[in-house]
Amino acid sequence: MNKKSLSERDICTKFIAPAFVAAGWDIQRQVREEVSFTKGRVIVRGKLHSRGKSRRADFILYHQPNLPLAVIEAKDNTHAVGDGMQQALDYAEALDVPFVFSSNGDGFLFHDRTGQAALTETELTLEQFPSPAELWQRYCAWKGFDAEDSQRVEAPYFDDGTGRMPRYYQMNAINRTVEAVARGQNRVLLVMATGTGKTYTAFQIIWRLWKSRQKKRILFLADRNILVDQTKNNDFKPFGAAMTKIAKRQIDTSYEIYLSLYQAVSGAEEEKNIYKQFSPDFFDLVVIDECHRGSAAEDSAWREILAYFSSATHIGLTATPKETKAVSSIHYFGEPVYSYSLKQGIADGFLAPYKVVRIDFDKDLQGWRPPAGMLDKNGQPIEDRIYNLKDMDRNLVLEARTQLVAEKITAFMKATDPFQKTIVFCDDIDHAERMRQALVNQNPQRVKENRKYVMRITGDEQEGKAELDNFINPEERYPVIATTSKLMTTGVDAQTCKLVVLDQHIKSMTEFKQIIGRGTRINEDYGKFWFTIMDFKKATELFADPAFDGEPVQVYEPKGEEPPEPPDDVPEQPEGGGPVDGDDTTPPSDVLEDPPGNGGGRIKYVVGNVPVFVMAERVQYYGPNGKLITESLRDYTRSCVSKQFGSLDAFLRRWSSAEQKKVIIEELASQGVLWEALAEEVEAKQGKPLDAFDLICHVAFDQPPLSRKERADQVKKRNYFAKYQGAARQVLEALLEKYADTGLEPIEDIKILQLDPFSRIGAPMELVQAFGGKAAYAKAVAELETQLYA
Template identity: 30%
Template sequence: MRNEAQTRRDLIDPVLHTRGWTNDLIKVEVTPGGTDIIDGKPKRRQGRSDYLLCLPVLEGHPPLPIAILEAKKENSPCTLGLQQAQTYAKRFNVPFAFSTNGKLFSEYGADRGAIIEADQLINFPSPEELLLRYENYKDIKLKSEEAKALLIRYKTGEATRFYYQDAAIRAILEKIAQGENKVLLCLATGTGKTFIAKELLWKMAKAGHIRRALFLVDRDELRTQALTHLQGIFGDDAQEVTTRNPATNAKVLIATYQTLNITSDDKEPEFWRKNFPENFFSHIIIDECHRSAWGNWSIVLTDNPDAIHIGLTATPRKLTNTKGEATKTDEDVTANNIKYFGEPVYEYSIADGQNDGYLAACEVIKRKPDIDYRLLAKEEIKKKKISDAYTGSQVSDADIDDIYSAKNFERHLLLDDRIHSMCSDLFDLLIETGSVHQKSIIFCASEIHADKVSIKMNNLYFEWCKTNGYTPKEMYSFKCTAASTQPSSKELIAELRGSTNSHFIATTVELLSTGVDVPNLNNVIFFKYIESPISFYQMVGRGTRIGEPRGSKMMFRLFDYTNATRLFGEDFISKPAQPKKQGDDEGGGGTEPQPPKKIIRVAEKEYEVVVKDEGKSILCEEDGKDVLVPYEIYKERLASAVSEKVSDLETLRTTWVNPINRRELLKELPGGENALRLVRELEEEQECDLYDVLAHLGFGYIPKTRSERAGGFGFRNKEWLKPLPNPTKNVLVSIAGLFAKGGIEELEINELFDEHEVKQNGGFEALINLPQQPGYYINETKLRLLA
């Protein structure tokens, strides 16, 4: 009997295809899976893959999610997944839920309020049937002006949103399309309400529905955050309101209650009355409307009775196990929100977020000392308090290099101030991320660097214990290198791995980069510059263990002070060793060996070093120069670029099968092809063609692997292949199979017809004497592979 995946592939997909549900109308939303706490230990649950059926409404516009489909094994009751599908249908804000075993299907439709227990899958509703039912149930005509915003594509690309954000936006736009002008949205803090607001405003503006919008917040930092997001979409059409500039000419205004003069401390809202007459705004969004008492901002709504009023809140519908006046106040605010706006059109709680498991297995925190942006010249160094790092003696002019770059720091030039600043910054981050007692490995540039880092971390720890009244634990930070003796490196590693009350921070150079298993390691820290992708991945591998007992650790952090994480996605290629030059410390050429190069130490208080937060970044090339772009911003740029260059998925597909057009597109993307390949690595889509990476980013289609596309070619194109001669069919299927090997480029090699399976099935001769030229069939095969 077939399992779920086989049932879907062999039984469900072919029938759905005949009923009109083509590949572009079936989306897959994948959640990473939440965590269970069992006996005090976290255990990761398997993530979900939810199948959404979508309606084709207008050509060139994204299809609209309409139903959730649960696929079960063919020997399971067809109703087995229906209750689950009903739950997910609410979460996805779709009115129809289906469950099928590949032979029969069951259905729940919100329009009928009843369950159909079993029907033949061949009778599955077509897109046209569900479109009619949706419009009747929602009282919306999807091709009407009122519903236009529902069909607008995301400005920053489908892949930049989570499924619940899309569901929330659709819920709001459906309510507005039904003629309602008051809408309430309830999502837990941290779920991206600002993202929802900016994309919501974009869709309504693109549909031509916004005359002027107000986004109202209650804190300056929220205003700054909102301004950044909205200007990223609207440019100068989004402006903040200040007491000096009411920004009345902007399309989208961002303001605080205080600026508008409408707080409880303001007896008369003079600024508001003077600058914003009645019905000045067509749309108003109140962010965090649970934060303020109802009367403080109600004037904004009452002065704009014809506007669309949207309230965003994190207030839960019900407060349990709480007592006291604070609870009463919370309940009053919630009641006022619901009284004015009505019941929330969509809700997503903290528990929902935890169950879905939206947590990263690895968090990358990028930092950089500002001195690393500089080159330090000999003349500058000579003016500082310097000495031989090992002996403390004076150094001669000849001992100092002409130029030191960041890659030389702590290897050839020891900078006390840099070491102290980086250690202090890291120690603060350990406190911020949970505890100073986190098992960590710091990769250092040299033996003496590892010594100094260990000493500084210990001193910071002793000071922290003294300040906070803690008894210091033994061997908090220690150096563990090949030179370690008494205790030996082996003993130190055993303590790092096994002890829970000592040996927390290990400083090393190379020793701990390979072959060391520390399952409960919390952090991998880069204080050294790394060039080798192989070394980098080995070092990262120290943190990838999932804990002891297995599964007890769900994530670890990379603290990157030297841009080491740029090596994610790089090929495992190392540069050949350079031959020794005369005078190197191993000697050569018959001359006497010279002593090792001195490490110059620059004493404390000679430089003011500030460690900067660089977030998560990606390395791109712009105007011939390598630049770091924050990763999420890069993905938004990439999604926007895709949307600008190709209007829809079909255009991307036809562009992709043309080698010249494909290369031009890749060249015009931010960072070019190499940056896109890096995204593929970071998104763990290595088994996909770059086409699927772009389709995911720009249009929200879940990537298919090369093998999935190649494997499904035969049955998906059965009708097209049917009239062709058998040798032709066999050759085209063989050519499609090569896609699994290397993607689209594998079908463009000069030796295509010399490939063993292609040649065995008839080769080039199988494509001649046909109604079309051979090139037509190759191109059509490529197009159909990407369908």
């Protein structure tokens, strides 16, 4: 057998797998082969999308299903034994595994990431592959586990029998948390971007600690009723009869898993502090959802609950740890044991990318000064000063501005999808109500079809709040547009939200992240892969702040050293001071939303006769580096292409030699070329539809472009089809027409033969046979492409 002629898969099957099986690894229980652990970044292509390449490990070895120990990267035998090491190390870093192997079938290069080995990298023969016991012993020594610790971390996941496993980053978060608890760490912080499954991760952590009896009684705290109910009915459902929700004055101590609202167990008056009916040592574990919120402040009533159960282990979950001079998540919980950011989530394809439509109005930028003695609509004399963006909808209401925002939202939805779920974030309840009215008037036909097309969903209004479940339910069409202020900033799992509108002053990075998180979930079943942000108040300038997607940095100043500065955050707690879940407990005043009409105690002038105009409108796109692209699309595209191809000749050579041109198109998309936006901009100036080839030649290399129709007409003039007869000729003519209509990629997919007009010519198999078989058909299509780009 000539090993050099074997494929990479053959090397895996004939040499690598037998080596670790001989070392004692159970191939059914401890080995996963060809593991795609990411989904591949979503690449938006007009109204369509594609995905970049997923990251795939050849082998992952496990101590048991919840504890990955090693990655093996295979190469065929034409490579050296260590040629796969750098790729394997990249995977190992993501997967949080300490042991890394590269192999070409002759032996292994072994890299020990623990730092405990005499040599970091050593070459091993096929017979020297380490046993499961050896690697587990090394792992425990690296983590500092004794026999009891190692037994604790071996506690299994919940298995629902469907084969569902946590995603790789969820597994990392679960394992790091369980290991921290096993080592006796009593405060643990997990930072995971919105939409990445924090609650499911929390469930698996609790399940493992509960089933192993490390933690026997657990309290899960949240500050919104919807968060508690969603958790109880969905991710936590397997706890069954062992679980209860605290909602009554008299508590029952016979359960093991307790879910509760902060507001349901605490209050300003001593008799409202229901949590004191439990003994201080009743709970072994307290899990705090959205821990950046009420419990983050040392002097809050909610922090008192954590102080009361101080003997328990406290695990904090958040997408946005809060770090100001007055409030610190890190000061309380310590540095995060694991972080998974929005940027990582988008790069891995688990979260949706976005584009930003930024719209600026003249009165926001230039300001407006009232004439002397002017009264507003309510007869109030308007203070004589210049009002600008910071005043809009807080101190000054320009009715024409509200109308213009509603017009721009409606125009965007009509041009894209009138039924895309949309959240409009406003400054207060009064603003949300005015925006609801403006949107109703902009969409009379839609509202006539269903009055719930536009709804205000705020904490003060029961009918709106009652529609929240319908809004977030993908199967419910209505409501389509929700105007809100604070109620929907967090904890709202709006999986199909495709448009997030910012007409709110946002100073808090924490709140900004939470709001952006409303759109980041992907729902493949309902075609939600990306979303749009419309910004009317410059809120998206926060994207440029390094803190947006960076690691949290502690800036907290403990009291007693210097007087802490008051936070400039807009209050981000839930709205409404009414009863919570049938309980008459009122939340602290800092959780209330501005009541309707009074702007939260501010003087608010309402002016109805001042015109407002759009001064600037621009679109920014999410780039592959996680930053918004702010340079011109032409410059950005030229830069992307030049990194890939040094010259026009290099591009032409690659294009001509590619068996399928869509490979180059997808490659450039993964490098950052925004085909949809580029085509939209260039075609608007050229007045004709261009394909990818002409877009690149024109934008990157200044060549005059031809439209798809012009290219198709040139092929017809050359009488290229003369050598084909019958059905074969009809198919090629139809492919040429398809190219002129829809572009290159559809004609490269053989499935096109199932569609009209091909289905009228004959069945797909008959059409392929008209060319003499599949290979001959592929050759004919390749020749057609050569003619198109001759």
